[in-house]
Amino acid sequence: MKNSISALLLGTALTLASAGFAFAQDKTVKIGALSDQSGLYADLGGPGSTLAAQMAAEDSGLAAKGWKIDIISGDHQNKPDIGTAIARQWFDVDKVDVIVDVPNSGVALAVNNVVKEKNGVYINSGAATSDLSNAQCSPNTVHWTYDTYMLAHTTGQALVKAGGDSWFFLTADYAFGAALERDTAAVINANGGKVVGGVKHPLNTSDFSSFLLQAQSSKAKIIGLANAGGDTTNSIKQAAEFGIVKGGQKLAALLLFLTDIKAIGLETAQGLNFTETFYWDLNDQTRAFSKKFAARMKNGAPPTMVQAGVYSGLIHYFKALDALGGNPHDGVKVVEKMKSIPTDDPLFGKGEIQPNGRTIHSAYLFEVKKPSESKGPWDFYKLVGTVPGDQAFTPLSESKCALLKK
Amino acid sequence: MQALYAQLLVGLINGSFYALLSLGLAVIFGMLNIINFAHGAVYMMGAFVAYFLLNNTYLSIGYWPALIIAPIVVGIFGMILERTMLQWLAGLDHLYGLLLTFGLALIIQGVFQNYFGSSGLPYAIPDYPAIGGFHGLQGGINLGFMFLPIYRGWVVIFSLVVCIGTWYLIERTRLGAYLRAATENPTLVRAFGINVPRMITLTYGLGVGLAALAGVLSAPINQVRPLMGENLIIVVFAVVVIGGMGSIMGSIVTGFTLGVIEGLTKYFYPEASNTVVFVFMVLVLLVKPTGLTGRAA
Numbered sequence: 203m204k205n206s207i208s209a210l211l212l213g214t215a216l217t218l219a220s221a222g223f224a225f226a227q228d229k230t231v232k233i234g235a236l237s238d239q240s241g242l243y244a245d246l247g248g249p250g251s252t253l254a255a256q257m258a259a260e261d262s263g264l265a266a267k268g269w270k271i272d273i274i275s276g277d278h279q280n281k282p283d284i285g286t287a288i289a290r291q292w293f294d295v296d297k298v299d300v301i302v303d304v305p306n307s308g309v310a311l312a313v314n315n316v317v318k319e320k321n322g323v324y325i326n327s328g329a330a331t332s333d334l335s336n337a338q339c340s341p342n343t344v345h346w347t348y349d350t351y352m353l354a355h356t357t358g359q360a361l362v363k364a365g366g367d368s369w370f371f372l373t374a375d376y377a378f379g380a381a382l383e384r385d386t387a388a389v390i391n392a393n394g395g396k397v398v399g400g401v402k403h404p405l406n407t408s409d410f411s412s413f414l415l416q417a418q419s420s421k422a423k424i425i426g427l428a429n430a431g432g433d434t435t436n437s438i439k440q441a442a443e444f445g446i447v448k449g450g451q452k453l454a455a456l457l458l459f460l461t462d463i464k465a466i467g468l469e470t471a472q473g474l475n476f477t478e479t480f481y482w483d484l485n486d487q488t489r490a491f492s493k494k495f496a497a498r499m500k501n502g503a504p505p506t507m508v509q510a511g512v513y514s515g516l517i518h519y520f521k522a523l524d525a526l527g528g529n530p531h532d533g534v535k536v537v538e539k540m541k542s543i544p545t546d547d548p549l550f551g552k553g554e555i556q557p558n559g560r561t562i563h564s565a566y567l568f569e570v571k572k573p574s575e576s577k578g579p580w581d582f583y584k585l586v587g588t589v590p591g592d593q594a595f596t597p598l599s600e601s602k603c604a605l606l607k608k
Numbered sequence: 609m610q611a612l613y614a615q616l617l618v619g620l621i622n623g624s625f626y627a628l629l630s631l632g633l634a635v636i637f638g639m640l641n642i643i644n645f646a647h648g649a650v651y652m653m654g655a656f657v658a659y660f661l662l663n664n665t666y667l668s669i670g671y672w673p674a675l676i677i678a679p680i681v682v683g684i685f686g687m688i689l690e691r692t693m694l695q696w697l698a699g700l701d702h703l704y705g706l707l708l709t710f711g712l713a714l715i716i717q718g719v720f721q722n723y724f725g726s727s728g729l730p731y732a733i734p735d736y737p738a739i740g741g742f743h744g745l746q747g748g749i750n751l752g753f754m755f756l757p758i759y760r761g762w763v764v765i766f767s768l769v770v771c772i773g774t775w776y777l778i779e780r781t782r783l784g785a786y787l788r789a790a791t792e793n794p795t796l797v798r799a800f801g802i803n804v805p806r807m808i809t810l811t812y813g814l815g816v817g818l819a820a821l822a823g824v825l826s827a828p829i830n831q832v833r834p835l836m837g838e839n840l841i842i843v844v845f846a847v848v849v850i851g852g853m854g855s856i857m858g859s860i861v862t863g864f865t866l867g868v869i870e871g872l873t874k875y876f877y878p879e880a881s882n883t884v885v886f887v888f889m890v891l892v893l894l895v896k897p898t899g900l901t902g903r904a905a
Contacts, residue, residue, distance in 0.1 A: 408839065411618045411622075
């Protein structure tokens with residue numbers, strides 16, 4: 203009897219030990235790249251973001267250490283309900299550990315709640331709203347590439363200081379546009395400028411002439427474009443048509459991506475000032491990565507900053523997993539580990555993830571080249587200034603994130 | 609008040625696109641009884657053909673020839689579709705034609721998106737011929753109450769001419785009379801020795817060509833992108849429904865009217881500018897289910 207009890211105990215102990223052993227040694231990870239795969243943001247994220255995730259998995263070196271990495275992708279169609287439905291299915295059925303990319307602030311904030319509820323990991327690269335690391339921050343979320351606060355404090359601030367003290371906003375009528383207008387207006391007011399008016403336009407508008415005429419008659423010095431993707435390119439193209447820039451008003455494209463410049467054409471886009479945190483032609487490392495990336499893209503396009511952010515965010519995620527020695531399938535734990543390691547990768551350089559989930563790295567002020575200055579099909583930007591990460595992003599003292607109050 | 613004039617004019621410009629597109633739809637529905645959901649896709653193809661013509665190193669054909677070539681190329685594509693697929697649906701419920709053309713639209717858009725992405729390609733406003741101080745259709749004129757880009761003015765005038773021309777062709781010529789007769793009673797018209805199937809194919813080609821023409825016209829204003837027709841098609845359908853299904857004059861007048869209504873909404877309450885057309889559609893259908901100019905079937 204005694205023997206059988208001790209055998210039972212031994213057996214239980216062994217089972218537990220082996221379970222613990224298996225737990226520490228669980229080297230499987232599943233990544234879900236959730237993006238707009240076919241709409242107006244598909245070129246800046248979309249299939250390119252999935253490719254970036256694959257390249258991160260290959261370059262992480264984890265496969266050689268016995269890890270098994272799976273990547274799946276989904277199309278949220280810019281609809282929060284579809285985005286959250288996919289996220290739930292991924293966590294509940296497909297056992298996804300980490301969701302990456304998710305452009306469109308409206309969808310991004312909705313998915314943020316799902317990831318927190320399911321205790322997954324959320325590395326957002328595509329969305330702009332600064333709320334992801336501020337009022338709606340989450341212990342499961344890392345906001346990697348850029349945000350509206352950064353855009354406002356780089357492009358916005360530079361323009362106000364250069365004398366652009368009255369603004370009229372063309373704002374995309376959803377979470378992102380509202381956040382970008384709010385953050386930029388704060389910068390304008392703080393620097394002695396004022397906002398004289400604005401219009402909210404529906405997402406994915408093709409004709410901006412009515413709005414541009416209103417901006418024109420407002421006599422504001424700067425017309426701030428608080429929109430993105432196709433909306434921004436159409437605004438810029440049609441502003442040129444209506445002679446707005448020739449009339450002395452200046453356009454502030456607060457958020458522009460490489461693919462947008464391609465769509466507008468240098469002839470119309472030349473001279474625009476804007477901010478990004480990544481450009482393929484920044485240095486040898488970004489050029490090397492972009493060359494590999496473009497070779498695998500269907501249209502040969504180099505990565506946008508969103509796609510680069512997916513890559514870098516995952517590289518850092520893999521570092522954290524490697525340091526943990528196995529996948530705990532516990533989002534909070536992994537994100538804590540990610541925050542404890544300084545970030546350092548070939549695309550965004552050195553930086554850190556702050557306690558509120560915001561990744562800090564340098565931001566670059568660019569100007570679009572003249573057609574005569576461009577030497578290749580994607581040679582679009584001139585670097586005009588670098589803003590260090592601690593000045594570009596929300597200071598922790600201003601952050602309203604609940605995680606900081608512990 | 610000045611701003612209001614400007615918005616009215618801008619509304620007319622958008623209205624001319626609505627009119628051109630809904631005209632093609634009305635022709636196709638009126639003559640073939642097909643609800644052509646591929647209309648947005650062929651509109652997009654028109655813009656892309658113009659882009660190809662310009663950017664092909666061997667051809668390098670500019671805007672003016674493209675205005676003629678693109679509708680013909682896309683029209684031929686439409687006629688092939690009609691011959692190989694749509695003609696088998698003659699006499700069946702409207703739903704079949706709708707589903708088939710909707711599927712075709714998705715396939716066409718998908719193929720273009722696969723090759724050209726979603727963010728679009730640039731197409732410049734033509735800068736030739738240079739007459740006096742003008743460079744083609746570039747630049748603009750100050751009207752006092754607004755700065756009117758010459759290109760936009762051209763779009764309004766050109767589409768008005770095309771719309772009225774099409775209306776005249778169908779309602780006032782002998783060919784148009786054959787067509788309308790063939791819709792009423794194909795068997796009888798055949799008995800007079802007229803090749804009705806060929807006439808229907810040509811009509812479909814004409815409708816599709818009109819959409820492609822609108823595509824070329826819009827290429828310098830909007831981006832040339834695979835999804836450019838996706839949103840437009842819904843509005844244009846609303847225009848056709850409001851105007852009265854199949855009524856040619858109805859769709860022309862409604863197209864321009866709705867452009868103006870939408871323009872005014874963009875001024876007074878921009879958030880509603882995407883929905884105002886449909887609100888208007890609901891109101892019209894509640895009061896007059898056959899549309900503004902439609903006759904009861």
